[in-house]
Amino acid sequence: MRKEQQIVLATRNRGKVAEFNRLFAPLQWNVVSLSEFPEAPEVVEDGETFAANAIKKALTIANYTGMTAIADDSGLEVDALNGAPGVYSARYAGEGATDEANWRKLLDALADTPMEKRTARFRCTLAYVEPGQEPILASGACEGVILREPAGSGGFGYDPVFYLPTRLCTMAQLPADVKNQISHRGAAMQALLKRFLGE
Numbered sequence: 001m002r003k004e005q006q007i008v009l010a011t012r013n014r015g016k017v018a019e020f021n022r023l024f025a026p027l028q029w030n031v032v033s034l035s036e037f038p039e040a041p042e043v044v045e046d047g048e049t050f051a052a053n054a055i056k057k058a059l060t061i062a063n064y065t066g067m068t069a070i071a072d073d074s075g076l077e078v079d080a081l082n083g084a085p086g087v088y089s090a091r092y093a094g095e096g097a098t099d100e101a102n103w104r105k106l107l108d109a110l111a112d113t114p115m116e117k118r119t120a121r122f123r124c125t126l127a128y129v130e131p132g133q134e135p136i137l138a139s140g141a142c143e144g145v146i147l148r149e150p151a152g153s154g155g156f157g158y159d160p161v162f163y164l165p166t167r168l169c170t171m172a173q174l175p176a177d178v179k180n181q182i183s184h185r186g187a188a189m190q191a192l193l194k195r196f197l198g199e
Helices: 014-023 050-065 086-091 099-109 176-182 184-197
Strands: 006-009 030-033 068-078 119-129 136-146 162-164
Touching: 006 014, 006 050, 014 030, 014 184, 050 068, 050 086, 050 119, 050 136, 068 086, 068 184, 086 099, 119 184, 136 184, 176 184
Parallel strands: 006 030, 006 068
Antiparallel strands: 068 119, 119 136, 136 162
């Protein structure tokens, strides 16, 4: 790992790029979006784990650009559903499903499940790949409970039904800066940062 390097983040989400740039400022990394590479191939996330998908994306983009790449994969694991929807979180209600369709399917699946058994977590795995090198992984999680009805208008995905007992609100009711600090993605990013700062 080198300081003062440029890294491509395997996403076209500007918010994610800005978040990574803030976190990695101590390393003097300059994180750029995949939007800088409009011809970059789309990566099919067909792995059975978050790690497999993150590694596949990071390797593909690192090989295509010749640059160090970071990719993430994340999703929701519900204990009463044996970890589902897991890697299928974004398409739980089918390919191209809306966020609402996904969380409504989840609420239907948990309709007969009592609150004490509706424990769940958001999980994220990051893969850091330098061209020609083995991937470096970092993970993070955020624990919560699935509500019976949505609350809050912020965030995206399952945030409106994901309740944080330590915050007494859903993920969708948190200010964006607070969410970034406590989220599964934030935890994974912090773990990766600590790894490099410790080397």
